[in-house]
Amino acid sequence: MNTELKAQCQQHFTRLAKRGVPLLTFDCPSCNTQLLTTRPGIDQVWDTLSTCWHCDCAFLKITDHYEVRTQIPPHLSNAKQ
Numbered sequence: 001m002n003t004e005l006k007a008q009c010q011q012h013f014t015r016l017a018k019r020g021v022p023l024l025t026f027d028c029p030s031c032n033t034q035l036l037t038t039r040p041g042i043d044q045v046w047d048t049l050s051t052c053w054h055c056d057c058a059f060l061k062i063t064d065h066y067e068v069r070t071q072i073p074p075h076l077s078n079a080k081q
């Protein structure tokens with residue numbers, strides 16, 4: 001991910017936080033950088049393929065109201081250089 005995109009991501013979450021949107025922090029499963037995501041409502045679970053804005057690693061992100069779990073799918077970690 002290029003620097004401009006990285007800055008846009010960070011600005012995006014800064015804006016959300018200022019508007020009072022609930023956010024969760026979690027660590028990138030590859031580089032351990034602290035990342036942010038929006039918090040689902042109670043009883044909601046969101047699973048999505050996500051990309052770390054720091055190291056470009058693709059990972060599966062499972063988010064519920066309380067925590068974020070991450071997993072690097074085997075076919076993606078194999079594809080890494």
Ligand SMILES: [Zn+2]
Pocket residue numbers: 028029030031032033052053054055056057
């Ligand atoms: Zn990362």
